[in-house]
Amino acid sequence: MERTARRTAVGPLNRRTALAGLTGLVGLVGLTTACSSDAGDAGSPSDGASGSDAAGGFPLELTNCEATLTFETPPERIVLLESAPVTTLDGIGVLDKVVSRAGAFPLGYYGEDLTARIEAIPALSEDIDASGHLLISQELVIAQDPDIVFGLPDGVTREVMADAGAGVVVQDIFCGGGSERASFETLYSTIGTYGQIFDRATEADSLTTSLQERVAEVSDxxxxxxxxxxxxxxxxxxxxxxxxxxxxxxxxxxxxxxxxxxxxxxxxxxxxxxxxxxxxxxxxxxxxxxxxxxxxxxxxxxxxxxxxxxxxxxxxxxxxxxxxxxxxxxxxxxxxxxxxxxxxxxxxxxxx
Missing domain, CATH: 3.40.50.1980 (Nitrogenase molybdenum iron protein domain)
Incomplete structure (x- = not known):
């Protein structure tokens, strides 16, 4: 089976930030695009949040923490090791690509329909230790034959996942070194990057616009x-x-x-x-x-x-x-x- 994701470079990852032991949550914020298409491709995105078209967007190379990930084609098999990406994946129409999940997915986050779809996804583990960490073996994750994994709990490494053909995306705030004041632009950038990874730029733009309108309504x-x-x-x-x-x-x-x-x-x-x-x-x-x-x-x-x-x-x-x-x-x-x-x-x- 040809894999849709591969690792081109991985550096050491410091995931033990101040609240990592309390949250048990890792995901994706602020992935930056390193190379999304040839410079002369008229269909290439104008910025990191705009996504890419099917003709010129792949291979897609991007940086996550100190690792560089390359996606040859949009991932088709997703494993969720955290709950945070659910609403973005659903918002761009790729939640049906999630083949398994692990961790806590509290019902208080979702409406009835989304709750039913999440519960229909096979659960690998719901074991959480006292400090909020997911307990799972990477062998169990590899057995799901993922193209992409969201989350990096203890016992799961980028290197092993990459050798198995899966790219791992980690919440940028768990990488350390960030010093900028957070804004909703962080959210919009994250959605745009999801749109790039899954070739759903139009859906990502639509989701971002709807969220921008809601934020503006509150602010006004x-x-x-x-x-x-x-x-x-x-x-x-x-x-x-x-x-x-x-x-x-x-x-x-x-x-x-x-x-x-x-x-x-x-x-x-x-x-x-x-x-x-x-x-x-x-x-x-x-x-x-x-x-x-x-x-x-x-x-x-x-x-x-x-x-x-x-x-x-x-x-x-x-x-x-x-x-x-x-x-x-x-x-x-x-x-x-x-x-x-x-x-x-x-x-x-x-x-x-």
């Missing part, structure tokens, strides 16, 4: 909000470390769209551990509390704000804390636009 209606500051937190179960999000996180892009200051956006890091003292000093108007798994997150949120060291926060005293499923805030996927709308609706109710 925020003048009525009186909330000016927020902090986005990720509490550990059982009273462990508390994490917050800085300029490199998509939650900062969401708050920017709402005209609200992320009180920790002066820190370039995407996510970092925080103590109670700087949080109390910032004393944000509202808290957004990210969580994973089933349920509505209220128990975890109440447990966090009831802690003695955080009970002095105005947001804790006023119960101004919104639990939000993780993928509604991170990483860059259409779900972050859903998350933006949910935050906006909650703020309107809170202030009403």
């Amino acid at each position: 209606s925020v003048q009525t909000l009186t909330t000016t500051t927020a902090a986005v937190l990720y509490p550990s179960l059982g009273g462990g470390p508390l994490f917050t999000y800085g300029a490199g996180s998509m939650v900062t892009a969401q708050l920017d769209a709402l005209g609200i200051e992320n009180v920790f956006a002066s820190t370039a890091e995407r996510v970092f551990e925080i103590s109670a003292e700087p949080l109390l000093a910032a004393d944000p108007d509202v808290l957004i509390v990210l969580y994973q798994g089933e349920g509505d997150g209220m128990d975890l949120t109440q447990e966090m704000i009831a802690q003695d060291q955080l009970s002095g926060l105005r947001a804790a005293q006023e119960q101004a804390a919104l639990p939000l499923l993780f993928n509604f805030a991170e990483p860059a996927s259409p779900l972050v636009v859903d998350g933006l709308e949910r935050i906006h609706e909650w703020l309107l109710e809170l202030e009403g």
